[in-house]
Amino acid sequence: MRPFYYSLWFHRRLFESGVPILAYHKVDRRPRRARFRSIYMAPELFDRQMRQLAAAGFTTAKLGDPFPPAGNERRKVVLTFDDGYVSAFKNALPVLRRHAFSGIQFLVADHIGDVNAWDVREGELSVPLMGREQVREWLAAGHEIGSHTLSHPRLTRLTAPQQRAEIRDSKAILEDMFDVPVKHFCYPYGDCDEALAEIVADAGYATASTLFEGVNTQLSPAHLLPRIEARHPPRNLRWVWTCVKSCFPRL
Numbered sequence: 001m002r003p004f005y006y007s008l009w010f011h012r013r014l015f016e017s018g019v020p021i022l023a024y025h026k027v028d029r030r031p032r033r034a035r036f037r038s039i040y041m042a043p044e045l046f047d048r049q050m051r052q053l054a055a056a057g058f059t060t061a062k063l064g065d066p067f068p069p070a071g072n073e074r075r076k077v078v079l080t081f082d083d084g085y086v087s088a089f090k091n092a093l094p095v096l097r098r099h100a101f102s103g104i105q106f107l108v109a110d111h112i113g114d115v116n117a118w119d120v121r122e123g124e125l126s127v128p129l130m131g132r133e134q135v136r137e138w139l140a141a142g143h144e145i146g147s148h149t150l151s152h153p154r155l156t157r158l159t160a161p162q163q164r165a166e167i168r169d170s171k172a173i174l175e176d177m178f179d180v181p182v183k184h185f186c187y188p189y190g191d192c193d194e195a196l197a198e199i200v201a202d203a204g205y206a207t208a209s210t211l212f213e214g215v216n217t218q219l220s221p222a223h224l225l226p227r228i229e230a231r232h233p234p235r236n237l238r239w240v241w242t243c244v245k246s247c248f249p250r251l
Contacts, residue, residue, distance in 0.1 A: 109177075
């Protein structure tokens with residue numbers, strides 16, 4: 001079972017073994033007709049997750065901060081948001097401010113102020129993405145932005161020149177648009193391999209985030225960092241038993 005993040009109670013042991021990078025998308029209630037239901041996070045659940053982390057003494061780190069050799073004694077967590085949805089801006093920003101947490105939005109450079117066209121093509125509902133002023137407000141609040149390519153493709157299906165354009169040109173566009181260095185990259189759909197990691201490194205990014213399982217230590221590859229997707233908990237007995245076993249392995 002993939003270690004999706006639902007509640008700190010189920011993940012405390014994992015979070016003690018290394019620094020988790022949590023991956024969020026839409027911070028909003030799921031519409032009935034939503035096709036990709038797993039990338040919605042209800043605002044009240046997001047708020048609860050942040051409160052749990054703060055109450056347990058976790059503080060946020062930034063991508064590029066050094067990871068510990070082992071463990072997570074300082075209780076650090078990295079918060080990432082893919083695609084730049086307006087719902088994440090509206091509903092996550094006040095919660096982050098309340099807990100003095102910081103996060104990074106991975107933006108699709110050719111779709112600033114647009115909609116999630118890559119999902120719409122697959123039958124998903126159209127929802128708005130952050131515009132320039134919202135991104136500037138996000139930055140002014142002390143948060144960061146990174147690149148999520150130009151158009152949100154599955155990179156391994158592209159030619160090498162197309163891959164380089166998506167990776168390098170998106171960095172240049174975002175830096176020019178917002179006058180900040182863009183040091184961090186995120187692979188759309190978590191679709192990546194070692195060849196792509198080399199292109200990302202050559203383009204000048206300090207890190208690149210995947211959807212590989214796990215937490216991070218000093219040994220984590222900078223351009224293939226694992227993340228943990230934050231989701232609503234499923235409601236079935238198999239999931240409950242798996243979570244109980246993860247917390248009490250001697251059962």
